[in-house]
Amino acid sequence: MSFLKKLDSASKNNNSRLCIGLDPDLKKFPKDILDSPDPIFNFNKEIIDNTQDLVCAYKPNIAFYESYGIYGLEALMRTIEYILKTEIPVILDTKRSDVGHTAAAYAKAIFEIYKADATTINPYMGHDSVEPFINYKEKGIFILCLTSNKGFRDFQAAGTGEPLYISVAKHVKEWNHYGNCGVVVGATSVKELKEIKNIVGDMPILIPGVGAQGGDLEGSVKYGGKRAIINASRSIIYSDNPRMEAEKLRDQINKF
Amino acid sequence: MSFLKKLDSASKNNNSRLCIGLDPDLKKFPKDILDSPDPIFNFNKEIIDNTQDLVCAYKPNIAFYESYGIYGLEALMRTIEYILKTEIPVILDTKRSDVGHTAAAYAKAIFEIYKADATTINPYMGHDSVEPFINYKEKGIFILCLTSNKGFRDFQAAGTGEPLYISVAKHVKEWNHYGNCGVVVGATSVKELKEIKNIVGDMPILIPGVGAQGGDLEGSVKYGGKRAIINASRSIIYSDNPRMEAEKLRDQINKF
Numbered sequence: 001m002s003f004l005k006k007l008d009s010a011s012k013n014n015n016s017r018l019c020i021g022l023d024p025d026l027k028k029f030p031k032d033i034l035d036s037p038d039p040i041f042n043f044n045k046e047i048i049d050n051t052q053d054l055v056c057a058y059k060p061n062i063a064f065y066e067s068y069g070i071y072g073l074e075a076l077m078r079t080i081e082y083i084l085k086t087e088i089p090v091i092l093d094t095k096r097s098d099v100g101h102t103a104a105a106y107a108k109a110i111f112e113i114y115k116a117d118a119t120t121i122n123p124y125m126g127h128d129s130v131e132p133f134i135n136y137k138e139k140g141i142f143i144l145c146l147t148s149n150k151g152f153r154d155f156q157a158a159g160t161g162e163p164l165y166i167s168v169a170k171h172v173k174e175w176n177h178y179g180n181c182g183v184v185v186g187a188t189s190v191k192e193l194k195e196i197k198n199i200v201g202d203m204p205i206l207i208p209g210v211g212a213q214g215g216d217l218e219g220s221v222k223y224g225g226k227r228a229i230i231n232a233s234r235s236i237i238y239s240d241n242p243r244m245e246a247e248k249l250r251d252q253i254n255k256f
Numbered sequence: 257m258s259f260l261k262k263l264d265s266a267s268k269n270n271n272s273r274l275c276i277g278l279d280p281d282l283k284k285f286p287k288d289i290l291d292s293p294d295p296i297f298n299f300n301k302e303i304i305d306n307t308q309d310l311v312c313a314y315k316p317n318i319a320f321y322e323s324y325g326i327y328g329l330e331a332l333m334r335t336i337e338y339i340l341k342t343e344i345p346v347i348l349d350t351k352r353s354d355v356g357h358t359a360a361a362y363a364k365a366i367f368e369i370y371k372a373d374a375t376t377i378n379p380y381m382g383h384d385s386v387e388p389f390i391n392y393k394e395k396g397i398f399i400l401c402l403t404s405n406k407g408f409r410d411f412q413a414a415g416t417g418e419p420l421y422i423s424v425a426k427h428v429k430e431w432n433h434y435g436n437c438g439v440v441v442g443a444t445s446v447k448e449l450k451e452i453k454n455i456v457g458d459m460p461i462l463i464p465g466v467g468a469q470g471g472d473l474e475g476s477v478k479y480g481g482k483r484a485i486i487n488a489s490r491s492i493i494y495s496d497n498p499r500m501e502a503e504k505l506r507d508q509i510n511k512f
Contacts, residue, residue, distance in 0.1 A: 003277065019311040021430045023358070027325070042318065061354070061358055061361075063352075063354055063358045063359070063362045063365070064358070064361050066361065066362065066365035066369070067361040067362070067364040067369065068369075069324060069365075070329060070330060070363060071331065074327060082421045093354075095352070095353055095354055095378075096319075096351070097351055097378055098317070098349075098351055098431075099403065099404065099405040099469075100405060102317055102319045102320070103319070105317075105319040105320050105322065105323040106319045106323070108323040109322035109323045113322070113323065113324075113325045120440075122351075122353055122378050122380050122381075123257075123380065123410075123411065124378050124379065124380040124400060124412065125378075125403050125405055125407050125408065125412075126399070126405065126407020126408055126409065126410030126411055127404070127407045127410055128405050128407040129403075129405060129407050130407075130411075143362060144381070146378060147355065147380075147381050147385075148355065148384060149355040149356060149381055149382065149384050150382070150383075150384050151381050151383045151384040151385050151386075152381065152382055153382065154379075154382030154383055154427060154487070155379065155380060155382055155420060155423060155427075156323075156382070156422065158423065159415070159417050159418065159423070160417050161415050161416050161417040162415065164411060164420065167410075167411060167415070168411065171410055171411075173376065174349020175376075224338070231305055256452050
């Protein structure tokens with residue numbers, strides 16, 4: 001099934017636009033999980049078992065797995081394999097970019113080795129760096145537009161002419177000939193989210209930054225539309241009761 | 257030893273500004289290496305054994321290793337470990353970028369797990385996405401400025417105001433408080449290389465695109481300056497005689 005169908009179906013079945021970021025940090029793990037033979041997988045499994053009826057997607061960020069070396073990446077594979085047994089799509093957050101034939105190697109890794117349903121891509125290098133990902137027509141390609149960190153002001157929203165994030169949104173609209181593109185817009189910039197939404201139409205919009213980063217949930221939901229994917233990571237997975245936090249956030253989203 | 261000292265020393269000892277890109281593609285491997293138990297490492301080892309007196313750096317691009325799964329990444333680790341026994345620095349081409357705490361996880365992976373001397377970084381997300389890399393003061397941080405692919409026209413050199421690549425070069429100049437930054441500029445844009453060089457001064461400039469991508473070698477050497485690092489990958493490693501091709505290119509660089 002294509003990523004988009006999987007997303008729409010999970011969103012409908014679970015009445016949810018909530019995505020949970022699976023970003024393992026061993027320093028924050030409970031002692032019993034830390035002492036288990038496969039702590040990263042076991043930590044993720046517990047989150048997945050407790051929240052798969054509450055979310056529209058899971059988003060592991062590969063950086064955290066890479067930082068634990070080969071074990072981390074093996075645990076990532078086991079995690080994705082486990083999620084693929086549910087009906088929830090996996091967005092593997094990688095923010096990759098490179099020239100065409102190298103981007104093709106990244107796309108192969110993400111979709112054929114790690115078997116993700118979707119990924120995130122950095123647009124700095126332009127169309128031929130994004131195309132090898134888009135060519136996986138059944139997969140979802142989220143292109144960074146306006147990110148949730150402070151540094152977005154350096155380039156994405158700088159200058160006196162048309163801001164870079166607007167130019168990126170317009171290009172993504174153009175690149176979307178297979179209908180598998182989306183954009184990433186931080187919950188920290190909801191005025192700009194509204195502008196971007198007007199350009200990209202009904203593409204899915206991945207919106208990080210509502211949890212630990214303190215973004216605007218109401219504005220994100222209001223302007224992100226039906227295919228807003230509201231991501232929270234640390235504020236859920238490291239809480240005392242991840243299921244309760246996930247349910248609370250899902251219901252909050254649905255109220256706006 | 258810091259990356260910059262290692263680079264300057266290798267460059268001086270080998271009288272070379274040539275960097276060889278180690279980008280494995282099993283489909284192009286000779287049959288005897290392909291049939292060996294550790295083909296990627298054996299292929300790289302042969303290149304390294306035959307060229308370590310001719311180069312100033314090696315640049316494996318992690319994308320190719322990722323596309324071969326866990327085995328590929330293990331072979332990358334063995335390759336870097338092997339290069340670290342020589343006096344040649346390793347630039348691990350990753351083009352990573354993410355928000356601060358996630359960028360820190362990438363930096364840990366690149367410098368502590370893979371043990372590279374330097375890496376390449378995508379600037380789209382701005383200062384706080386680059387800072388965790390720069391904080392490894394002994395490591396080299398090459399920030400993408402103007403890339404060698406066609407897509408550079410979409411954003412890097414688009415618009416009517418100050419082009420993005422100029423803004424990036426100015427920011428890198430500002431971020432370089434530890435003296436460990438560099439930039440990436442494609443050999444396909446030598447007029448712009450001259451402009452960028454005027455901004456960044458004596459920072460090292462990593463210049464891909466002279467081999468298979470058909471960039472301008474003379475202009476790259478002339479405007480790149482003493483710390484130009486001229487990278488070629490496919491045109492050397494898949495030639496019939498990598499040592500001869502490497503020597504030829506090194507000598508050509510030194511003639512300009």
